[in-house]
Amino acid sequence: MGGKNVKNPGDEDVPGTKQTAENICPTCNGSGHLDERPCPDCGGNGRVTVIVGDA
């Protein structure tokens, strides 16, 4: 799965960045795969990193 700070297409920012949070991938609904293939948006982990923009 490569390094841990790899940004997947569905991620809004690199995991571990401040003011980000993990969310269920809307593309695969958290299953990590689409049609028996790894989800292209979350890289197959079922989660995406989103910017939460905490005030």
Ligand SMILES: [Zn+2]
């Ligand atoms: Zn996904």
